[in-house]
Amino acid sequence: MSTPTRSRADDRRRRPEFRGTEPGPGPDGPLLSVRDLHVHFRRGKEVLRAVDGVSFDLHAGRALAIVGESGSGKTVTARSLLRLLPRNARIADGQVWFNHAAGVRDADHADPHPGGDRPAGRGRRDRGAAGPRDLLRLGEREMRRVRGRDIGMVFQNAMEAMNPTLTLERQLTEHLLWHGICGKAEARDRAVRALGDVGIPEPERRIRTYPFQLSGGMRQRAMIAMAMLTQPALLIADEPTTAVDVTVQRQILDLLAEVKNRGTGIVMITHDLGVARYFCDDVVVMYAGRVVERASTPELLDSPRHPYSVGLLGSCVEIGDRGRPLTPIQGAPPDLARRPQGCAFHPRCAQAEAPRCLTDQPLLPLVSSGSGGTGGREAACWKVVPDA
Numbered sequence: 541m542s543t544p545t546r547s548r549a550d551d552r553r554r555r556p557e558f559r560g561t562e563p564g565p566g567p568d569g570p571l572l573s574v575r576d577l578h579v580h581f582r583r584g585k586e587v588l589r590a591v592d593g594v595s596f597d598l599h600a601g602r603a604l605a606i607v608g609e610s611g612s613g614k615t616v617t618a619r620s621l622l623r624l625l626p627r628n629a630r631i632a633d634g635q636v637w638f639n640h641a642a643g644v645r646d647a648d649h650a651d652p653h654p655g656g657d658r659p660a661g662r663g664r665r666d667r668g669a670a671g672p673r674d675l676l677r678l679g680e681r682e683m684r685r686v687r688g689r690d691i692g693m694v695f696q697n698a699m700e701a702m703n704p705t706l707t708l709e710r711q712l713t714e715h716l717l718w719h720g721i722c723g724k725a726e727a728r729d730r731a732v733r734a735l736g737d738v739g740i741p742e743p744e745r746r747i748r749t750y751p752f753q754l755s756g757g758m759r760q761r762a763m764i765a766m767a768m769l770t771q772p773a774l775l776i777a778d779e780p781t782t783a784v785d786v787t788v789q790r791q792i793l794d795l796l797a798e799v800k801n802r803g804t805g806i807v808m809i810t811h812d813l814g815v816a817r818y819f820c821d822d823v824v825v826m827y828a829g830r831v832v833e834r835a836s837t838p839e840l841l842d843s844p845r846h847p848y849s850v851g852l853l854g855s856c857v858e859i860g861d862r863g864r865p866l867t868p869i870q871g872a873p874p875d876l877a878r879r880p881q882g883c884a885f886h887p888r889c890a891q892a893e894a895p896r897c898l899t900d901q902p903l904l905p906l907v908s909s910g911s912g913g914t915g916g917r918e919a920a921c922w923k924v925v926p927d928a
């Protein structure tokens with residue numbers, strides 16, 4: 541099928557409107573507001589639009605799941621928030637407002653090191669003083685401070701995130717020292733406490749081990765301990781439980797739930813809808829680099845509105861689904877360098893109707909006022925009729 545050319549002006553006209561809260565300053569605004577994010581990869585002469593106008597909000601103390609088939613742009617979206625992208629990627633447009641004030645809890649305002657064992661200049665007090673900051677426009681030096689200090693990261697495979705040649709003690713204490721959280725004298729004690737907090741037995745002994753000497757589950761815990769050392773306001777977790785067995789998965793989710801209850805906002809990338817149901821408050825469904833539906837978790841998982849969300853739920857197993865037939869979504873996602881005109885899902889959608897679904901990109905209108913933290917329920921489909 542030939543691909544119609546699109547002008548930049550066309551793109552702008554068709555961009556979905558997002559009805560989230562404005563990223564205003566102060567503790568009541570969202571902790572994170574992603575607006576109209578576009579990320580492109582170069583493939584020879586082609587441009588692959590991996591993320592194509594993504595917007596969402598996250599409030600402190602809530603968890604947002606980003607779900608979708610493989611290649612839908614979940615990881616690229618998450619990594620863009622921290623500007624940790626491959627060299628051939630380019631953030632073409634958008635804003636990522638990080639409102640650290642919204643994530644600062646009372647305890648954070650107290651200096652935890654009154655004895656003075658704390659290097660000047662890089663501690664908590666200099667964080668986020670100016671209200672929301674657009675992370676895409678911070679200088680690289682400032683961004684390095686935000687990464688790992690104000691925003692923690694947990695990945696699918698701890699071996700990727702940890703240095704295999706350094707003991708946990710070296711990695712954890714250096715993390716604290718680099719971010720100026722405390723001085724040398726206190727760093728080891730904090731690191732041991734952090735390992736104990738995530739349920740690693742005998743932390744005094746384990747801290748002397750290398751990552752490869754730990755089991756997969758223990759390594760994931762150690763990575764969470766490292767991410768939480770600085771009490772970040774936001775945690776980005778990319779498939780944190782995919783590489784571990786079901787029992788450890790549950791333990792890790794419970795651990796992350798404690799982190800959330802302490803006020804940290806969590807963006808969780810997952811293709812496991814059971815994980816989203818168990819852990820997350822709100823869900824964003826991505827298809828071909830765009831958000832197609834956004835709602836609170838129970839609304840989305842119990843009564844999806846977008847035909848793609850319906851298909852995704854029908855093709856995944858969740859605990860308790862014994863006996864339910866699985867219905868895979870017909871066809872395959874599009875090549876992101878040759879996105880079909882109209883709704884990108886239309887070639888796979890049984891409800892698609894000419895001409896509109898085939899020619900016009902659907903917006904993301906509010907379909908019901910919903911109970912989610914995302915400002916109501918939205919679905920980008922011409923066939924979804926908004927609630928009266």
Ligand SMILES: Nc1ncnc2c1ncn2[C@@H]1O[C@H](COP(=O)(O)OP(=O)(O)OP(=O)(O)O)[C@@H](O)[C@H]1O
Nearest residue numbers: 581590609610611612613614615616617626628876
């Ligand atoms: N380094 C890269 N070079 C070119 N294209 C890339 C690169 N990394 C990702 N992409 C493309 O960007 C798109 C989105 O990828 P992404 O990894 O975000 O998908 P995902 O939804 O996280 O998938 P998965 O669940 O498999 O991790 C895919 O089409 C992928 O091919």
